[in-house]
Amino acid sequence: MQQPATPSRRQALATGLFGVTAALTASTAMTSPASADSGSGTDRARARARALLRRMSLEEKVGQLFVVEVYGQAADTVSAGNRTLYGVDTPAEVIAKYRPGGVIYFDARRGPDNVRDPLQTARLSNGLQEAACRTGARxxxxxxxxxxxxxxxxxxxDPATLLPGNMALAAGRSTADTRRSAGIIGRELAVMGINQNYAPVADVNVNPDNPVIGVRSFGSDPALCSSLVASAVDGYHRGRVASAAKHFPGHGDTDTDSHTGLPQINHTREELESIDLPPFRAAIAQGVDTIMTAHIVVPALDPSGVPATMSQPIITGLLREELGFEGLIVTDALDMQGASGRFPPDVAPVRALAAGCDQLVLAPRxxxxxxAVLAAVRGGEVLASRLDASVERILTHKFRRELFRNPYVDEQRAVRVVGNRRHRADAQAITDxxxxxxxxxxxxxxLSSGARSVLVTGWGVGTTRALADAVxxxxGQTAATLETGAVPSAARITEAAGAAAGHDLVIVAVNxxxxxxxxxxxxxxLVQALMGTGKPVVAVAVRNPYDIRRFPDVPAYLATYSYGTPSLRAAVRAVYGDLSPTGRLPVAxxxxxSTGTLHPFGHGLTY
Structure with a gap:
C-alpha cells in the first residue's frame, strides 16, 4: 500500500502533478481568499479555469459535477461501504474512478465515519487531495x-469547539458573536483540510411545526435572518473556508421533512420576496461562495410541480438571472426522498444539471x-455549453480559493488549533x-440558597447527566438524574413524580x-405531573423554544436552543443567578x- 506523502513530497506533488496549473499560474500570483472577491482576482481565476477546461476530457468534466461520500478514516482504508456504492475498496480508488469535483465528510452516524479526530481528519484530507492530484486533469x-x-x-x-446554533445566536442578537462563531468553525475546518462548509442556513422559520429546520434557522424575522446570515458568511470567510447559504428558495414554512417527503411552499410571490428571499439576497451581497437548493415545490415560482432543485425557472431564472448569483449552485443531497422519490437515479442528476445546478451532491447509484449525465451531454439532451458553464464555475472557485496552489494542510497544526483554549472560551461566552x-x-x-437537592429529569441521557453535573x-448542591426518554411511559412519569418528592427543585429537559x-x-x-407535585419546576427547552405551548403555566422556562454542553452549563448558571439571561426570542x-400568541417575538426576561 502506498505510504502517505510527507509535507515536502506533497509540495512537490502540488507543483509537479498539478503541472497544468503550474503553467497556468506562472505569469501571476494567485489571489488570496481575502481578496478573491475583487474583480481582477475573479477575472484571473476565471481565465485560468477556462484554460484548464479546454484541456479536460468530457469524462473529467462530468466528474467535476459530483460530490461523493467515501467510507473510511484514511485514503487507503478498505471499506465494504465503498465496494457497495462504487465497486472499489478505498476512498483513493473512488477518487481515481470518478474524478469527482468534491467529497463530503460524515461521522459514524451515517456510516462513512470520516471524522474521528483532528489529526486523522487532516491526514484523510491530504490523502484524498493526493489521490486527486494523481488523477486525470489533476x-x-x-x-x-x-x-x-x-x-x-x-x-x-469533541475536541472540535461546539458553537451555538443559528437560533441561539439570533437570541443573542449579536452580529459580532455570529461572525466570531462562524470564524471559529471555519478556522477549525480549514486546518483539517475541509475547505467548504454547507452553512449558514438562510431559511426563515415562520412555521413552528417545521420538522426539519427549526433551530437551524436564525428565526422568523427576515431582517434579523438577513443580518445574521451575512455576518455568518463573513465569519466563514474570515476563517478561510467557503460558505454555502441553504436551502434556496427557502425551506422555512414547511410541515414535511424533505428527507422523507416532498414539501410544498404555498407562499405567494410577494410573500417569497418579503419572507424567504431576503436572507439569500443578503448572502449574495456578502459574497457567499455557494447556494444550496431545496427539494421543495414552490408553485408561485414554478407551477409545473417539480422540486426547486430540478426547476429551471427557479435555479436559472430566479437565482442565476434575477438575483444575479454568479457562484456555485449545489443540490441538496439527491438521495433524499424529496428528490429520489419522484426522479430515479438516471433522471435526477440530469434534470438538476439542466435546471442550472453546478454540483450534484450524493447522487444515488x-x-x-x-x-446518465455523460449520455445526456453526448446525446444533446444537455448542451455541452451548459456542462462547460458549471465546470468553469467549479474550477474558478477552486482557483479563487487557492486549492490548486496549496491543496494540503499541516497535520500537526490541526491538532493545535482545533478546540484550543481561546476557541472554547469564546464559544462559552457567546453561548452565555x-x-x-x-x-x-x-x-x-x-434560586435562593434554600434549594439544595435537585432532581434532573426528562429527555436525553447525556443532557440530563450534563445538567446534573453542572448542578x-x-x-452545597446535590443532583440526581432520572432520564425518561423521548416518549416517557406512564410508569416512568409516575416514577419521576415520585422521585421529585425527595428534592427541593426539579429541572426537566424537554425536546x-x-x-x-x-x-x-x-x-x-411528564412536565404536568412534575408540576402537580408542588415542587418548583424549571423546564429547559434544549431544542425548539416552542415547547412551552404544551405547558404554558410551568413556573420557569428557559430556552437554550441546543443540548450541547456549553448551552446546558449556561442554563444551570442562569438558574442560580451566576448568569443573567439576556437572550430574546427570535420567533414568536x-x-x-395557534389562535393567539403565547410569547411574542423579542420576548425575554432577565434579572
Whole structure:
C-alpha cells in the first residue's frame, strides 16, 4: 500500500502533478481568499479555469459535477461501504474512478465515519487531495461538511469547539458573536483540510411545526435572518473556508421533512420576496461562495410541480438571472426522498444539471448517475455549453480559493488549533449570551440558597447527566438524574413524580414537546405531573423554544436552543443567578391551538 506523502513530497506533488496549473499560474500570483472577491482576482481565476477546461476530457468534466461520500478514516482504508456504492475498496480508488469535483465528510452516524479526530481528519484530507492530484486533469477537491453549529446538524464533535446554533445566536442578537462563531468553525475546518462548509442556513422559520429546520434557522424575522446570515458568511470567510447559504428558495414554512417527503411552499410571490428571499439576497451581497437548493415545490415560482432543485425557472431564472448569483449552485443531497422519490437515479442528476445546478451532491447509484449525465451531454439532451458553464464555475472557485496552489494542510497544526483554549472560551461566552428566560412565575429564578437537592429529569441521557453535573459542581448542591426518554411511559412519569418528592427543585429537559405527536404529548404529561407535585419546576427547552405551548403555566422556562454542553452549563448558571439571561426570542411562540400568541417575538426576561 502506498505510504502517505510527507509535507515536502506533497509540495512537490502540488507543483509537479498539478503541472497544468503550474503553467497556468506562472505569469501571476494567485489571489488570496481575502481578496478573491475583487474583480481582477475573479477575472484571473476565471481565465485560468477556462484554460484548464479546454484541456479536460468530457469524462473529467462530468466528474467535476459530483460530490461523493467515501467510507473510511484514511485514503487507503478498505471499506465494504465503498465496494457497495462504487465497486472499489478505498476512498483513493473512488477518487481515481470518478474524478469527482468534491467529497463530503460524515461521522459514524451515517456510516462513512470520516471524522474521528483532528489529526486523522487532516491526514484523510491530504490523502484524498493526493489521490486527486494523481488523477486525470489533476484538479483538487472541494472537501465539504455540514457543520452548522448547535446540536442538530453537525459532524465534528469533541475536541472540535461546539458553537451555538443559528437560533441561539439570533437570541443573542449579536452580529459580532455570529461572525466570531462562524470564524471559529471555519478556522477549525480549514486546518483539517475541509475547505467548504454547507452553512449558514438562510431559511426563515415562520412555521413552528417545521420538522426539519427549526433551530437551524436564525428565526422568523427576515431582517434579523438577513443580518445574521451575512455576518455568518463573513465569519466563514474570515476563517478561510467557503460558505454555502441553504436551502434556496427557502425551506422555512414547511410541515414535511424533505428527507422523507416532498414539501410544498404555498407562499405567494410577494410573500417569497418579503419572507424567504431576503436572507439569500443578503448572502449574495456578502459574497457567499455557494447556494444550496431545496427539494421543495414552490408553485408561485414554478407551477409545473417539480422540486426547486430540478426547476429551471427557479435555479436559472430566479437565482442565476434575477438575483444575479454568479457562484456555485449545489443540490441538496439527491438521495433524499424529496428528490429520489419522484426522479430515479438516471433522471435526477440530469434534470438538476439542466435546471442550472453546478454540483450534484450524493447522487444515488453513482455509476448510473455518472453515465446518465455523460449520455445526456453526448446525446444533446444537455448542451455541452451548459456542462462547460458549471465546470468553469467549479474550477474558478477552486482557483479563487487557492486549492490548486496549496491543496494540503499541516497535520500537526490541526491538532493545535482545533478546540484550543481561546476557541472554547469564546464559544462559552457567546453561548452565555444566548440563553433566554421565557417564563419566571413568582420570581422563582434565580434560586435562593434554600434549594439544595435537585432532581434532573426528562429527555436525553447525556443532557440530563450534563445538567446534573453542572448542578453538582456548585458548593452545597446535590443532583440526581432520572432520564425518561423521548416518549416517557406512564410508569416512568409516575416514577419521576415520585422521585421529585425527595428534592427541593426539579429541572426537566424537554425536546420537541410541542410536536403534535405521541412524543410531544408524553413529554407534556411528564412536565404536568412534575408540576402537580408542588415542587418548583424549571423546564429547559434544549431544542425548539416552542415547547412551552404544551405547558404554558410551568413556573420557569428557559430556552437554550441546543443540548450541547456549553448551552446546558449556561442554563444551570442562569438558574442560580451566576448568569443573567439576556437572550430574546427570535420567533414568536403561538398558543397550542395557534389562535393567539403565547410569547411574542423579542420576548425575554432577565434579572
Amino acid at each position: 484538479v483538487p477537491l472541494l472537501i465539504s461538511i455540514d457543520q452548522e453549529g448547535g446540536s442538530v446538524v453537525y459532524r465534528l464533535a 453513482m455509476d448510473t448517475a455518472y453515465n 449570551r444566548t440563553v433566554t428566560l421565557v417564563r419566571n412565575e413568582g420570581a422563582l429564578l434565580p 453538582a459542581e456548585r458548593p 420537541a414537546a410541542a410536536a403534535g405527536s405521541e412524543k410531544g404529548a408524553a413529554q407534556a404529561k 411562540i403561538p398558543t397550542l391551538d
